[in-house]
Amino acid sequence: MYRFLLSCYRALDRAVAALLPDSMTHRFRASSLRIARRLYPERIVAKSVGELVAMSSVNSWSPPSLPAWVREELAELSEIDPDVHPDGAWVTSAEFYSAPWTYDMPGKAYFALRAQLPSDVDVMLFAPWIKRGGADLGLIHFANALHRDFGQKVAIVTTEAADSPWRDRLADGVVFVDAGKVLSELHLHHQIDVVVRLLLQVAPRTLHIMNSLVAWEAVRRNGLAIRQSTRIYASLYCDDVTEAGQRVGYARKYLRWCHPALDGVISDNSRTPLEWVESIGVRSSLFTVVPFPAPTASGSPAAPLKDGARNRILWAGRLDRQKRPDILAAIVRAMPDYQFDIHGSALIDTGLAHELGALPNVTLHGSYERFSDLARDSHLAYLYTSQWDGLPNVLLEAASCGLPIVASAVGGVPDLLHSDQIVEDVEDVDGYVSRLHALAGSTDLRAAWRDRQADALREQHSIASFLDGIRAVPGYLGETSRTAGRAPHMSPIIGSDLDGHVRATS
Numbered sequence: 001m002y003r004f005l006l007s008c009y010r011a012l013d014r015a016v017a018a019l020l021p022d023s024m025t026h027r028f029r030a031s032s033l034r035i036a037r038r039l040y041p042e043r044i045v046a047k048s049v050g051e052l053v054a055m056s057s058v059n060s061w062s063p064p065s066l067p068a069w070v071r072e073e074l075a076e077l078s079e080i081d082p083d084v085h086p087d088g089a090w091v092t093s094a095e096f097y098s099a100p101w102t103y104d105m106p107g108k109a110y111f112a113l114r115a116q117l118p119s120d121v122d123v124m125l126f127a128p129w130i131k132r133g134g135a136d137l138g139l140i141h142f143a144n145a146l147h148r149d150f151g152q153k154v155a156i157v158t159t160e161a162a163d164s165p166w167r168d169r170l171a172d173g174v175v176f177v178d179a180g181k182v183l184s185e186l187h188l189h190h191q192i193d194v195v196v197r198l199l200l201q202v203a204p205r206t207l208h209i210m211n212s213l214v215a216w217e218a219v220r221r222n223g224l225a226i227r228q229s230t231r232i233y234a235s236l237y238c239d240d241v242t243e244a245g246q247r248v249g250y251a252r253k254y255l256r257w258c259h260p261a262l263d264g265v266i267s268d269n270s271r272t273p274l275e276w277v278e279s280i281g282v283r284s285s286l287f288t289v290v291p292f293p294a295p296t297a298s299g300s301p302a303a304p305l306k307d308g309a310r311n312r313i314l315w316a317g318r319l320d321r322q323k324r325p326d327i328l329a330a331i332v333r334a335m336p337d338y339q340f341d342i343h344g345s346a347l348i349d350t351g352l353a354h355e356l357g358a359l360p361n362v363t364l365h366g367s368y369e370r371f372s373d374l375a376r377d378s379h380l381a382y383l384y385t386s387q388w389d390g391l392p393n394v395l396l397e398a399a400s401c402g403l404p405i406v407a408s409a410v411g412g413v414p415d416l417l418h419s420d421q422i423v424e425d426v427e428d429v430d431g432y433v434s435r436l437h438a439l440a441g442s443t444d445l446r447a448a449w450r451d452r453q454a455d456a457l458r459e460q461h462s463i464a465s466f467l468d469g470i471r472a473v474p475g476y477l478g479e480t481s482r483t484a485g486r487a488p489h490m491s492p493i494i495g496s497d498l499d500g501h502v503r504a505t506s
Contacts (some may be wrong), residue, residue, distance in 0.1 A: 005252035009036075030054070063096035097189065106190040108198050109182045110197050111444070115156075116177045117202055122152040124204040125196075126215035129180070130156070130164035134393040138164075138235065138268065138292055149467055150477060155204070159195070159214040160184060167363040173175060182431040183214065203229040206476060208266075209244050209360045210235045216254045223261025227348070237390030238411045239271050243321070247279075255280050263475055266290050269391040269412020290469035291415070294396035294461040311338045313436065314379045314403065316371060317386070319346040319353050324385045324408075325479065326352065330429045332359050335436065341379070345370045371397035380446075381406055381439055384413075387426045391415055394468050396461055406435045416456050421449060 007034055008424050016028050021218060030051045037044045071086040085091065090461040099187070123146050127139050144153040148171050155175040158164055161184035167176050185193045195218045199207060207230050209215045215269035219232055226232060236255075239247040255265075259282045266288055267273050272289040313335075317323045323344075329352070332340050345367040347354050357364040368374055371394060376380075380400035391412030398405050399416070408426040416473060423431035437451035439446055459465070 003063045005036075005039075030263075058353070066091070074403050084150075092433050102418075103190075106186055106193050109186060109190075110194045112182055113194065113198060114201065115180050115199070116152065116175070117155055117366040118175060119202075120153055121155045121175075121202055121204040123206045123208060124152050124199070124202065124208060125156045125160055125208045126208045126212035127156065128164040128212055129158050129162045130170075130176075131162070131346060132166065134390070135211055135235070137393055138237075140166065140169050141292055142208065142235075142470070143174050143209075144169075145173050145467060145470060150470070152477070153368075157212075159191075159199075159212045161381045168417060170337065188214070188217070189193060192217050192221060196226065199226050199230060203353055205478065206231050206233065208235065209231045216258065219258050219261055220254060223258060227261055227263075232261055233264045233266060233473070233476060234258075235266045236276075237268050238388055239275075240322075241388050251276050251280070255282050259283070259286060262286060264288055264473055266473060267390065267412075268292055269415050271414065272390060288469075288473045290466065290473065291391065291460050292393065292396070293463045293466040294400045294457045296400070311380065311440070312339050312376070312378050313338055313381055313383050314343075314374060314376075314398075315340060315385070316343040316368065316374055317384075319344050319356075322386055322388060324387050324426060325356060327429060328383070329356055329359065330357075331385070331432050332356070332362055332437075334433050335427055336361055337379075338436070338440075339363065340383075341365060341374070343374050370446060373399060375401035375403055379403055381436060383432065383436070385407060385426065385432070386410055389413070396457065402450050402454075404439055404449040405453065406432055406439070415460070416453070418449070418452055436459060 004176055012033075013029065016277075017025050017098060020028070026049055029052055033044070033046060033049060033052055057256075066086065074084050074086045074091060078088070079174065083090050084089065086137060117331050125139060125143060127136070130136050130139060141156050143156055147154045153175075154173075155177060156170070157177045157179050159180050161180040162256075164176075164178065170176060179195075191214050195214050197219065207215075207219075207226065209219070216234070219226060219234075223232065234250075234254075235245060236249075236251045239249045240254060242248055255276060265273070265286050268289070268291055270289050273284070273289070275281060277284045315328055319325045328340075328342070338363045340359075342362055343365045353364065360495060365374075375398070382403040382405045384392070384398075384405065386392065386408055387410065389411040395405060395407065395413065405417060405421055407417060407422060409422040409424045410426065421435065423435070425431065439449070
């Protein structure tokens with residue numbers, strides 16, 4: 001509303017100044033200033049019409065263009081590095097920045113957020129929000145375990161102007177600070193200023209970044225200052241992939257710049273960190289794998305299926321490009337004798353949901369709250385067709401429900417499933433179909449898959465193994481955690497030997 005009224009005032013001010021004499025223009029501005037100071041006392045800095053006019057002239061000032069001599073030098077340098085050409089995407093996207101001569105909003109934002117934090121914090125976690133999603137669930141696992149099981153004073157700071165409907169899953173005693181709405185009024189440069197000042201003043205023993213852009217930028221710009229009193233960790237799970245096939249995400253954007261300031265990177269799988277080590281060049285000892293705990297099964301595992309009930313297949317997830325609903329549709333068409341229960345909704349309407357719903361052997365159920373509500377004894381298997389991921393929580397949920405899984409070999413899926421359950425090429429429709437047919441034709445195979453999945457959950461994804469994994473992160477809980485015992489299969493430090501094989505160092 002403030003921005004809308006400000007735009008209206010500026011339009012009226014231009015019209016009044018053009019049409020009315022100076023005396024009436026002055027009275028209009030004085031009246032507008034009195035009203036504005038009454039409505040928004042914390043925002044209005046000007047105390048007189050003269051100051052208001054001066055600030056208006058500053059705000060209407062247009063930034064200068066790139067000087068000619070700079071363009072000439074960049075043009076010469078572009079013969080060595082084409083990215084610095086003055087007409088290239090990198091240079092033309094640069095923004096002019098000048099500090100306003102009077103601007104107290106960052107300071108007020110800092111004090112508003114500082115007042116919500118206790119004087120002493122052991123672990124401060126930064127995230128964009130807390131809503132439905134695997135990374136958000138991981139945040140909740142960490143925060144609750146740190147507070148309940150390790151007696152840590154924990155604070156979560158969310159940095160995007162969005163609701164956090166899953167905040168009610170946090171344990172009592174975990175401090176939650178919704179900084180997003182406060183920071184959203186500021187330019188990114190000033191958001192970083194506020195976050196850096198918070199970290200320096202609160203000085204938590206451990207900073208843990210979970211997908212917060214502002215926190216990453218704070219480490220990129222002022223990591224050396226922050227780490228004088230705080231150990232810095234980040235959670236990274238996988239890359240995103242653009243439609244052109246380019247790998248993007250926080251790891252690609254920040255690791256090469258921030259890794260000297262990081263004490264560790266925590267991942268949920270062993271495979272993706274090796275890709276970053278090879279392609280980005282960061283040290284392998286930076287990474288520790290801490291698999292998330294699987295949910296507790298609600299009820300008994302899926303019972304052996306009768307002959308007449310072997311033709312229902314479950315798929316659940318977002319109907320977006322990552323999850324490859326086009327591959328799902330191809331599998332459905334290739335298996336006309338099987339019924340597919342598809343749960344999930346599309347963030348953007350691309351027509352794929354309508355296309356799937358129109359197939360005769362598909363039941364489209366829409367969004368869901370809990371996976372355990374979806375699994376039935378009548379389901380032959382859970383089908384997973386994602387093109388990229390870490391170790392998706394939905395696979396842990398399916399395994400805990402006793403459903404045999406057929407999945408694409410992305411991210412950490414091979415950490416959980418045996419090779420005969422995995423399709424190496426996400427677009428290999430025949431690979432999915434043949435595994436589902438084999439599963440339908442053998443009671444022994446279904447039992448073997450369920451038993452292997454149950455063993456993996458018990459050995460790698462129990463609450464106890466998750467807590468051991470946290471203990472194993474060097475320095476995360478303090479100096480004593482450097483020498484804490486750990487089980488290598490639970491939370492290895494990732495590396496590779498001369499043959500390129502994954503190894504775990506204890």
